[in-house]
Amino acid sequence: MKDAINIDKTSIADIIDYGDEVGLDEIEEIEQRSYQVIQRLRETVFSPDKEKELRRTFSITEAAEMVGRTPTAIRDAEKDGRLPESAKDARGRRTGYTLEGINKMREVFGTLPYRDTNKDEVAIIPIQNFKGGVGKSTITVHVAQYFALRGYRVCVVDCDPQGSTTSYFGVNPDYDLTEEDTLYPYLSQEVDTLHYAVRDTYWDQLKLVPANLSLYGIEYELAARLPNNPKLLERLRTGIDTIKDDYDIVLIDPPPALGMISLSVLRAANALIVPVRPATIDFGSTAHFFTMLIEALRELREFGMEPRYKFLKILANNMNEGKSAHVEIAKMMQQVYGSQMLNTIMKDSAEIDNAGGRLMTVYELEGPMTSRETHNRCKAYLDAMCEEIEVMVRKTWPSHRESLRKEGLI
Numbered sequence: 001m002k003d004a005i006n007i008d009k010t011s012i013a014d015i016i017d018y019g020d021e022v023g024l025d026e027i028e029e030i031e032q033r034s035y036q037v038i039q040r041l042r043e044t045v046f047s048p049d050k051e052k053e054l055r056r057t058f059s060i061t062e063a064a065e066m067v068g069r070t071p072t073a074i075r076d077a078e079k080d081g082r083l084p085e086s087a088k089d090a091r092g093r094r095t096g097y098t099l100e101g102i103n104k105m106r107e108v109f110g111t112l113p114y115r116d117t118n119k120d121e122v123a124i125i126p127i128q129n130f131k132g133g134v135g136k137s138t139i140t141v142h143v144a145q146y147f148a149l150r151g152y153r154v155c156v157v158d159c160d161p162q163g164s165t166t167s168y169f170g171v172n173p174d175y176d177l178t179e180e181d182t183l184y185p186y187l188s189q190e191v192d193t194l195h196y197a198v199r200d201t202y203w204d205q206l207k208l209v210p211a212n213l214s215l216y217g218i219e220y221e222l223a224a225r226l227p228n229n230p231k232l233l234e235r236l237r238t239g240i241d242t243i244k245d246d247y248d249i250v251l252i253d254p255p256p257a258l259g260m261i262s263l264s265v266l267r268a269a270n271a272l273i274v275p276v277r278p279a280t281i282d283f284g285s286t287a288h289f290f291t292m293l294i295e296a297l298r299e300l301r302e303f304g305m306e307p308r309y310k311f312l313k314i315l316a317n318n319m320n321e322g323k324s325a326h327v328e329i330a331k332m333m334q335q336v337y338g339s340q341m342l343n344t345i346m347k348d349s350a351e352i353d354n355a356g357g358r359l360m361t362v363y364e365l366e367g368p369m370t371s372r373e374t375h376n377r378c379k380a381y382l383d384a385m386c387e388e389i390e391v392m393v394r395k396t397w398p399s400h401r402e403s404l405r406k407e408g409l410i
């Protein structure tokens with residue numbers, strides 16, 4: 001019986017050259033693997049199973065690390081007037097640097113990591129799954145803030161009518177927004193650029209296109225108009241085109257269903273991150289996701305809009321270490337998916353959940369909500385996950401090649 005559940009030993013890495021573009025053929029391969037996981041699961045016995053502001057500031061040591069210069073270099077620049085005096089409290093003690101202050105330092109020292117707009121393509125990455133509750137919004141917001149902390153110019157496009165990502169940024173989708181503030185006017189061809197919808201957040205260099213329930217309406221409107229006008233599926237892509245020069249990375253939080261908006265998201269994207277929960281029940285939906293993704297890409301192909309992705313990575317999110325079933329599925333996924341998976345497995349963390357309860361991310365917390373140890377551990381794997389994404393994005397940018405080489409990353 002054991003033999004029967006042994007899957008083909010060829011790892012996906014042998015079939016797909018890591019780093020290559022990904023299209024329908026490769027995704028079909030992944031889909032096959034997903035069904036193999038399901039089969040394994042069946043055959044293995046599992047146990048049952050108001051205005052927000054960024055309060056966080058940074059010490060000179062943290063600032064130095066973020067900026068890529070020594071504390072002495074920062075102090076010297078403050079002394080000779082290249083940088084403003086650091087903020088001090090009534091007793092003359094430094095109160096810490098804001099992210100804005102740190103980006104100012106990066107500008108002065110020439111260490112802003114921006115892409116070269118002439119050579120490097122903006123990264124357009126949805127955290128995509130057609131299922132709710134897998135952590136799409138949580139991951140979107142954390143990845144966005146990680147990139148902002150690193151000094152990139154980030155735009156988050158909330159395409160989910162539920163507006164969770166919008167809420168994370170302190171905008172109440174039901175009270176603070178009308179449909180005119182969302183993607184609605186652009187997608188329904190009332191306007192020619194997306195600039196009207198882009199708003200500042202309380203994070204430096206991080207902008208938001210918010211969403212609210214009115215976006216449900218666009219699903220029906222697009223579906224009704226599509227037969228006569230398939231180009232409507234290009235709207236999100238062309239919309240992002242109108243704003244992309246201002247950003248290094250555009251992150252998209254898609255709706256938890258396959259519809260017109262999700263099709264538009266798949267068309268607009270040039271890479272995908274697919275969060276998955278390593279739990280028995282949820283795994284079925286992962287295989288279904290790839291089946292549906294294939295259907296969606298075939299449909300786009302029929303319209304002559306088949307996308308190619310620079311990378312597609314599956315992310316195991318919300319793994320509960322205390323549950324042997326979770327640990328086993330995560331391990332199995334690593335074996336089966338190979339390099340199509342992010343190396344970092346995002347654990348189920350009370351820190352993320354508790355921060356989320358306050359509509360905050362772990363990156364916004366001034367101190368631990370649970371214990372110092374839990375907080376640090378959680379931040380360590382968040383950083384590891386985001387860093388993997390950062391490196392993949394930078395690998396798509398020719399202008400970063402030399403620095404990646406110096407850093408030993410290629």
Ligand SMILES: Nc1ncnc2c1ncn2[C@@H]1O[C@H](COP(=O)(O)OP(=O)(O)O)[C@@H](O)[C@H]1O
Binds near residue numbers: 318346349356
């Ligand atoms: N790694 C994690 N650890 C703990 N809780 C998590 C984690 N990822 C997501 N969650 C929680 O799971 C719930 C669903 O996440 P969410 O991002 O809203 O999913 P989606 O956007 O896919 O519907 C939220 O309560 C969130 O706080």
Ligand SMILES: [Mg+2]
Binds near residue numbers: 138160162165
């Ligand atoms: Mg969500």
